[in-house]
Amino acid sequence: xxxxxxxxxxxxxxxxxxxxxxxxxxxxxxxxxxxxxxxxxxxxxxxxxxxxxxxxxxxxxxxxxxxxxxxxxxxxxxxxxxxxxxxxxxxxxxxxxxxxxxxxxxxxxxxxxxxxxxxxxxxxxxxxxxxxxxxxxxxxxxxxxxxxxxxxxx
Amino acid sequence: xxxxxxxxxxxxxxxxxxxxxxxxxxxxxxxxxxxxxxxxxxxxxxxxxxxxxxxxxxxxxxxxxxxxxxxxxxxxxxxxxxxxxxxxxxxxxxxxxxxxxxxxxxxxxxxxxxxxxxxxxxxxxxxxxxxxxxxxxxxxxxxxxxxxxxxxxxxxxxxxxxxxxxxxxxxxxxxxxxxxxxxxxxxxxxxxxxxxxxxxxxxxxxxxxxxxxxxxxxxxxxxxxxxxxxxxxxxxxxxxxxxxxxxxxxxxxxxxxxxxxxxxxxxxxxxxxxxxxxxxxxxxxxxxxxxxxxxxxxxxxxxxxxxxxxxxxxxxxxxxxxxxxxxxxxxxxxxxxxxxxxxxxxxxxxxxxxxxxxxxxxxxxxxxxxxx
Numbered sequence: 150x151x152x153x154x155x156x157x158x159x160x161x162x163x164x165x166x167x168x169x170x171x172x173x174x175x176x177x178x179x180x181x182x183x184x185x186x187x188x189x190x191x192x193x194x195x196x197x198x199x200x201x202x203x204x205x206x207x208x209x210x211x212x213x214x215x216x217x218x219x220x221x222x223x224x225x226x227x228x229x230x231x232x233x234x235x236x237x238x239x240x241x242x243x244x245x246x247x248x249x250x251x252x253x254x255x256x257x258x259x260x261x262x263x264x265x266x267x268x269x270x271x272x273x274x275x276x277x278x279x280x281x282x283x284x285x286x287x288x289x290x291x292x293x294x295x296x297x298x299x300x301x302x303x
Numbered sequence: 304x305x306x307x308x309x310x311x312x313x314x315x316x317x318x319x320x321x322x323x324x325x326x327x328x329x330x331x332x333x334x335x336x337x338x339x340x341x342x343x344x345x346x347x348x349x350x351x352x353x354x355x356x357x358x359x360x361x362x363x364x365x366x367x368x369x370x371x372x373x374x375x376x377x378x379x380x381x382x383x384x385x386x387x388x389x390x391x392x393x394x395x396x397x398x399x400x401x402x403x404x405x406x407x408x409x410x411x412x413x414x415x416x417x418x419x420x421x422x423x424x425x426x427x428x429x430x431x432x433x434x435x436x437x438x439x440x441x442x443x444x445x446x447x448x449x450x451x452x453x454x455x456x457x458x459x460x461x462x463x464x465x466x467x468x469x470x471x472x473x474x475x476x477x478x479x480x481x482x483x484x485x486x487x488x489x490x491x492x493x494x495x496x497x498x499x500x501x502x503x504x505x506x507x508x509x510x511x512x513x514x515x516x517x518x519x520x521x522x523x524x525x526x527x528x529x530x531x532x533x534x535x536x537x538x539x540x541x542x543x544x545x546x547x548x549x550x551x552x553x554x555x556x557x558x559x560x561x562x563x564x565x566x567x568x569x570x571x572x573x574x575x576x577x578x579x580x581x582x583x584x585x586x587x588x589x590x591x592x593x594x595x596x597x598x599x600x601x602x603x604x605x606x607x608x609x610x611x612x613x614x615x616x617x618x619x620x621x622x623x624x625x626x627x628x629x630x631x632x633x634x635x636x637x638x639x640x641x642x643x644x645x646x647x648x649x650x651x652x653x654x655x656x657x658x659x660x661x662x663x664x665x666x667x668x669x670x671x672x673x674x675x
Contacts, residue, residue, distance in 0.1 A: 158404075162403065167447065171447065174468060174469055174508035176508070186670070213674045217612060251551055252514060254553075288553055289553030289554070290530075290553055290554070290555060291530050291551060291553030291554070292553075292557060294528070294556060295507060295509075295529045295530065295551075298507060298509035298510070298527075298528040298529045298530075298556070299507040299508070299509065299529060300469070300507060300508030300509070301507060301508070303507075
C-alpha cells in the first residue's frame, strides 16, 4: 500500500480510541476572555503615556491561551502595536527584553513567530526580526525551543 | 582531570548503550541488531552481534548479575539473551509482551527478577519469569500515551514512567508471589499492582524524555522537550509534594538525566554537551558545562571556503575532479562546521560508569566515558 503512513492505526483498536479532547493537555487559562478588552485598553493607555516597559509587560503577562480565535487575533494586534511602538520610540530595545521575566520572554518569542505569519506583521518584518535578534541573543535558544514544544499556543 | 575515553563504533546512531557491571562488556544498539564489545584493550573488540529483531532496536539493558541481556525493538518484541556455554553463543528467549506497537524502552529491575518494557501502545509491560511454562510473561500498566522512558526505584517495586503527554508518573509494579512487601516510603505504603503513586507534569505539556529516581529513591527528576529539568520531592501518601523545583534552561532539550549523588545530577541531549546541576530540596542550579562549548548564536564558526566566492580556476579544478573521481576533494578541513564538543550529534543515553565517571552514547555512533 502506497499510503501506509497515513493509515489511522488507532481505528483498528476501538477500545483504545482516544477522543480529540482527551489528547489535549489540561491547560490553565491565565486570562478570562471577557478581561481581554480591558487588558488591551490598559496596555494602550500605558503606551500613550510613554510607559513602554510597563506596556510590554502588561501585554506579555497574560497571553490568552484558550480564547476564541477572534479574541486571540485582537491580542496579536495589541502585541504587534506594542512592539512597533517600543521600537519606534527607543533606540535600543535590549533593555526592554532584559527587564522581562523568563516566562514573558518565552511569550514574546511565541508572538514574534505568530505575528510574522500575519499580513500586517510581514510588512514590518525588519522590526520583528530586530526584536527576535535581541531577544534570542540575550536569552539563548530556550524560548525558541519552548515556542516549538509548548502546548499552550498564543 | 583526564581526558574522556572515546569509542567510535561506526557511524550509525546508537539509541542506547549499557556496560556490564564489571565494565568489561559494552552492548550498543545498531539498526536491527545489538553489538557486544569487549572493553579493556585500546580498541573495543567486537565479540558478537545479536540478530533477532526485524526492526530498529530501541533499547538494551544487561541484568544486574550480568547473566542476561534484554533488548526491545520497534518490531513489538522484547528478547532476553542468555549465553549458552554448549553452543558458545547468545540464545534469545521471546517475551510475551502482548503489545501491538513498537517497544520504546526496557530496563531490568534492581534485583534482576523482572523488567519493564515501555511501548508506543500506551502500555508498560512488567515482565517476570514463569517457571512452569519456561517463559517471560507480562502484566500491563496502562497509560494514555507513548512511553518514552523508565526508571526503577531501588526497592524493586516502584517504577517511574515518562511519556509523550508531558507526564512523569510513578507506578507500583508489585507482583504477588514474586516481590516481598516493600517498606513504606514517601511514595506510599499500600502498593498493589498499578497503584499510581505520583503524577507530575510540566507546564508546557512537552514530551518527557527521561526520568530518574535519586539514589535513595525519595525524589524524582525528569527532563522534557521544553528544555526544562524538574525535580519532585514528595511528602507522602495523599499529600501534595513538599517541593517541585523546575529549571528552565536555554539549551536544546535534554534526552537523558542521571543522578551523580543525592545532590548532583548530569543531563544531556540535543545540546551534545553534558550539563551538571547541583542542589537540594530548596533549589537547584547549573554548576558547570562539562565541555567548553561554542555558543551557536554568539560564536559563529569561522567562515569556510564554501561561503566565499570561488575563482574560475578553483571551479575548473572542481569539475575536473568530479569528472575523474566522481567526487570533490576539498582542501579545507571540516573543523569550521564541526561542533566543539566530542559528541557531534544528540546524546541518547547517560549511564553511570564508575565513581566520578559516566558513559554516554550518541546518534553520531560514539560511546564516550566522561569524568564528571
